[in-house]
Amino acid sequence: MGRWEPDARGRMTQAALELYLEPGYEQTTVADIAARAGVTERTFFRHFSDKREVLFSGSTLLQEAVLAAIAAAPEDAPPLVAAAAGMDAAAVALQSQPDPTFPRRRAAVIAANPSLQERELLKMATLANAVAEALTDRGADPEEAAVAAEAAGAAFRLAFDRWTTSEEPLDLRALVAEGVARFRALG
Amino acid sequence: MGRWEPDARGRMTQAALELYLEPGYEQTTVADIAARAGVTERTFFRHFSDKREVLFSGSTLLQEAVLAAIAAAPEDAPPLVAAAAGMDAAAVALQSQPDPTFPRRRAAVIAANPSLQERELLKMATLANAVAEALTDRGADPEEAAVAAEAAGAAFRLAFDRWTTSEEPLDLRALVAEGVARFRALG
DNA sequence: GTCTATAGGGCGATAGAC
DNA sequence: GTCTATCGCCCTATAGAC
Numbered sequence: 001m002g003r004w005e006p007d008a009r010g011r012m013t014q015a016a017l018e019l020y021l022e023p024g025y026e027q028t029t030v031a032d033i034a035a036r037a038g039v040t041e042r043t044f045f046r047h048f049s050d051k052r053e054v055l056f057s058g059s060t061l062l063q064e065a066v067l068a069a070i071a072a073a074p075e076d077a078p079p080l081v082a083a084a085a086g087m088d089a090a091a092v093a094l095q096s097q098p099d100p101t102f103p104r105r106r107a108a109v110i111a112a113n114p115s116l117q118e119r120e121l122l123k124m125a126t127l128a129n130a131v132a133e134a135l136t137d138r139g140a141d142p143e144e145a146a147v148a149a150e151a152a153g154a155a156f157r158l159a160f161d162r163w164t165t166s167e168e169p170l171d172l173r174a175l176v177a178e179g180v181a182r183f184r185a186l187g
Numbered sequence: 188m189g190r191w192e193p194d195a196r197g198r199m200t201q202a203a204l205e206l207y208l209e210p211g212y213e214q215t216t217v218a219d220i221a222a223r224a225g226v227t228e229r230t231f232f233r234h235f236s237d238k239r240e241v242l243f244s245g246s247t248l249l250q251e252a253v254l255a256a257i258a259a260a261p262e263d264a265p266p267l268v269a270a271a272a273g274m275d276a277a278a279v280a281l282q283s284q285p286d287p288t289f290p291r292r293r294a295a296v297i298a299a300n301p302s303l304q305e306r307e308l309l310k311m312a313t314l315a316n317a318v319a320e321a322l323t324d325r326g327a328d329p330e331e332a333a334v335a336a337e338a339a340g341a342a343f344r345l346a347f348d349r350w351t352t353s354e355e356p357l358d359l360r361a362l363v364a365e366g367v368a369r370f371r372a373l374g
Numbered sequence: 375g376t377c378t379a380t381a382g383g384g385c386g387a388t389a390g391a392c
Numbered sequence: 393g394t395c396t397a398t399c400g401c402c403c404t405a406t407a408g409a410c
Contacts, residue, residue, distance in 0.1 A: 008397085029380065040399055045382060080373055118305035121312055125304070143345075147369045150341035158333055182334045186267055187371040216405060229375065232407065 009047050009057065011037040016054040017102070020109040025116065052119040055106055059123045063130060065093045070134045079140040083131055083152035084180045090156060091172040107164035128153040155179030196234050196244065198224040203241040204289070207296040212303065239306040242293055246310045250317060252276045257321045266327040270318055270339035271367045277343060278359040294351035315340040342366030 005011070015036035019028040030051055034041045048054045069089030073082040094103055110116040128149045135145035159175035192198070202223035206215040217238055221228045235241045256276030260269040281290055297303040315336045322332035346362035 030382085031380085041382095042400070043398055046397080050382070051380095114309065117312070118309045121308035122301060122305045125308055143369065146345055147341070147366070147373065150345070151338065151370065151373055154334070154337035154341060158330075158337070179334070182330065183338065183370070184374040186334065186338055187374045217407090218405085227375080228406095237407070238405095 005038060008037065008039055008043065012039065012044055012047060013054055013057065017105055017109065020055070020113075020116075021105060025109060025113045052116055055110065055116065056119055056123055059127070062090055062093055063127050065089045066127065067130060067134050070131065070138070073138075075138070079135045079138075079145050079148035080151060080180070080184065082135060082138065083148045084155075084177070086131055086134075087152050087156040087176050087180070088173055091159075091176050094160075095172050104164050107160075111165075124153055124157060151183040152180060155183055192225060195224065195226055195230065199226065199231055199234060200241055200244065204292055204296065207242070207300075207303075208292060212296060212300045239303055242296065242303065243306055243310055246314070249277055249280055250314050252280045253314065254317060254321050257318065257325070260325075262325070266322045266325075266332050266335035267338060267367070267371065269322060269325060270335045271342075271364070273318055273321075274339050274343040274363050274367070275360055278346070278363050281347075282359050291351050294347075298352075311340060311344060338370040339367060342370055 012033060016028070016033045019032055019036065030044050031041050033054070034044045037044075044054075048057065066086040066089055070082050070086040073085045077085070097103065110120050131152065132142075132146045132149035135148060136142050140148070156176055156179070159172060159179045162175055163170050163172045199220060203215070203220045206219055206223065217231050218228050220241070221231045224231075231241075235244065253273040253276055257269050257273040260272045264272070284290065297307050318339065319329075319333045319336035322335060323329050327335070343363055343366070346359060346366045349362055350357050350359045
């Protein structure tokens with residue numbers, strides 16, 4: 001048994017989510033989060049670049065899952081199909097989380113705070129850029145790749161939003177597929 | 188001739204843009220901007236909610252132009268056509284600015300600073316939501332409206348990005364139209 | 375206009391794991 | 393010994409309160 005309790009990151013994320021829900025994001029100081037997680041303020045900032053990032057540390061893994069799925073897609077799959085495979089992988093990852101209440105609570109906090117929305121949008125845009133690059137690496141035309149990545153990303157966002165706000169439990173993968181189909185039907 | 192020099196907002200925006208380019212966004216303090224614009228720090232924060240917002244005060248006018256164009260679109264125009272009309276109006280507004288170098292310099296600063304990108308993405312997302320609402324008000328199905336708004340918004344972003352980074356001068360309206368066509372061709 | 379709390383970065387010290 | 397996580401105290405600028 002070491003000097004420190006394990007999983008400081010996880011504890012900080014949990015503490016932050018709880019405090020951001022109640023009493024609220026603006027009302028919560030980093031010192032509050034650190035205290036609840038049993039670390040110092042300084043430790044918080046070594047793990048997370050700022051007060052918002054604590055809710056987004058999972059996005060790296062999600063991005064990896066997305067890119068892996070795109071790489072695994074059939075070589076002859078058109079850009080939108082490959083991008084959709086990536087979004088499907090993201091949906092699978094989100095639905096198979098240990099704590100199924102996490103995404104919903106997290107989404108509620110983000111929806112209530114513009115400055116957290118900004119960070120979420122940046123993560124999404126970063127992901128879309130990575131997807132576009134992965135598609136061009138597969139040989140797609142850059143413009144077409146960018147459009148496919150944006151369409152798939154937007155479909156995912158709309159689906160995710162419905163999934164986290166719906167009263168009854170929905171299947172995220174189905175929502176994503178439905179959204180992609182709507183973009184395909186734009187013409 | 189009044190007690191104050193006129194157009195404090197414009198001077199602050201100009202000063203901020205220049206300083207954000209050189210020595211850079213992070214290196215520039217609000218006090219620096221205020222001093223260059225000949226106002227106090229307090230005045231800056233009365234005009235702009237934070238250090239980022241000084242580059243985004245024009246977005247309100249842009250949004251109004253977009254929504255007006257959507258409202259003016261033929262009643263029987265499908266959602267994507269109406270949304271595209273809104274994006275075209277935005278392109279017109281941007282191309283007919285008094286200082287044609289402004290958008291390019293502004294875009295360069297934003298591209299170099301993630302925290303400014305976040306704000307830009309939030310403005311874009313807010314606009315997309317407003318567009319989606321305007322489309323549903325016209326009688327469109329909410330899901331279809333959201334998809335059309337996202338597609339038009341993404342087309343605009345991709346076009347705007349090319350427009351601000353291209354070596355030779357391009358026609359923003361044409362780029363936007365081309366982008367919308369690409370989304371239409373996704374199926 | 376003045377005052378103040380908080381975000382967030384820099385740096386050195388410390389204490390464990392290996 | 394090295395490497396890495398934690399801590400403590402310095403600081404400034406932001407942004408909100410008074």
